[in-house]
Amino acid sequence: KNFQALVGRGAKAEVDGETVLVGNRRLFAEYHHDTGMYEEKLAELEQQGKTAMLAGTAHTLYGIIAVADTVRENSREALQTLRDAGIRQIAMLSGDNNRVARAVAEKLGLDAYFGELLPEKKVDTVRALARQYGKVAMVGDGVNDAP
Incomplete structure (x- = not known):
């Protein structure tokens, strides 16, 4: 519940009383998360043209979700x-x-x-x-x- 789209950063919502986050480095920096251990993988995915998003809670960073837009054939x-x-x-x-x-x-x-x-x-x-x-x-x- 309490879903919020955070322009330019990602999204957050409350799940079972916990703030769940999916977004970019800026969003997780707001929650004082150190993303250093993920930087190499984030950069690799981004070099491939994928949007790499971090996933976690207000207190814990769990991992990365990567998505890619496909360039239209025409x-x-x-x-x-x-x-x-x-x-x-x-x-x-x-x-x-x-x-x-x-x-x-x-x-x-x-x-x-x-x-x-x-x-x-x-x-x-x-x-x-x-x-x-x-x-x-x-x-x-x-x-x-x-x-």
Whole structure:
């Protein structure tokens, strides 16, 4: 009960009177957990393009859960269509950590990527890109793509 989505950090809920956490390093740092013993495995999973989340309670860190978004089959074709239409720069703005964002950007052949962005920071980044390039278009696929 008492489920809370914690923007940019993860989620927490109460289970049998205990606070259960699933999220990133920032969330567990708030609860004074030392994630050092998991850093090597977290980095390895993130290098593979997976989002690695820690799982535990307010008092104990139990392990890692890793998930991966699959890149849609037609993504590269859609990006090529944009390039053929004269789009010169294609960038990705992501709430995922930088390692995951880099892995996806490399897989898609993007010109730039920006990781670890909260929705408000995505707006700031789009504005900065508009100042740099003039015209900017933005496409989002989730609730975290804008405030």
